[in-house]
Amino acid sequence: MLDAYRDLIDDLLSTPSDIRELVTASGELGASPEVKRLVAEIRDRDRSVLERVQKMTREDTPCLSAIRSIVPNEHEDLSTLLDEMEVARGDLVSLLINLSLKDWTRQAVDETGNEITLADEIEQHVEFDERLRRTLRETVSRS
Numbered sequence: 001m002l003d004a005y006r007d008l009i010d011d012l013l014s015t016p017s018d019i020r021e022l023v024t025a026s027g028e029l030g031a032s033p034e035v036k037r038l039v040a041e042i043r044d045r046d047r048s049v050l051e052r053v054q055k056m057t058r059e060d061t062p063c064l065s066a067i068r069s070i071v072p073n074e075h076e077d078l079s080t081l082l083d084e085m086e087v088a089r090g091d092l093v094s095l096l097i098n099l100s101l102k103d104w105t106r107q108a109v110d111e112t113g114n115e116i117t118l119a120d121e122i123e124q125h126v127e128f129d130e131r132l133r134r135t136l137r138e139t140v141s142r143s
Contacts (some may be wrong), residue, residue, distance in 0.1 A: 005104055005119065007078040009096050009128045012016060015042070025118065025141040031078045038136045039081045042129070044070045046088035049125045053095060056108045056118050096122065130139040 019042070022036060048067040055062045105120045 002101065005099075005101075005122075007121050008119070008126055009093055012089060012096070012122075012129065013019050014036065014094055015129050016082075016089050019085065019134060019136060020082050022137060022140055032139070033074055034139050035136065036076060036078055036081055036140065039078070039085055040070070040076065042080065042132055043085040043088045044068070045125070045128060046085070046092050046127065050088070050092045050095060051090070052117060052121060055117060056121070057095075057099070057103055059108075061115075062108045064108045064110050064116075078085075082133070095121070 019039065023031075023039070026035075045067060052064050052067070054065065102143070106115070106118045108118075108121075109113050110116045
């Protein structure tokens with residue numbers, strides 16, 4: 001069981017450097033509004049998931065609000081977005097690394113009224129992460 005949690009954390013750890021390399025390698029194309037939007041979306045989702053995980057570890061069966069989708073400022077600097085994405089991911093991973101095995105099984109009620117464990121929450125986040133990285137690669141290659 002512990003290995004499964006470590007795998008989830010490892011999956012999350014690889015994203016920031018993969019994205020930075022992809023964006024940097026694409027040069028000016030990496031600074032497109034769509035690329036900025038995708039990087040901001042990763043950053044913002046990490047922040048939301050961090051809040052949800054913190055709530056799950058502090059409360060017994062909390063009710064989780066929906067993950068918010070923030071429209072990024074189109075004038076945000078790509079370098080700043082990448083730095084903020086890395087910080088947000090680092091904050092989330094730091095929390096996950098320090099969880100006990102019992103914490104991973106903590107439950108909450110999500111925005112749809114379904115019960116979800118903390119492990120499920122992180123697994124869904126990893127799946128989101130993979131989809132967004134794929135979209136980012138496609139966006140950069142199309143540009």
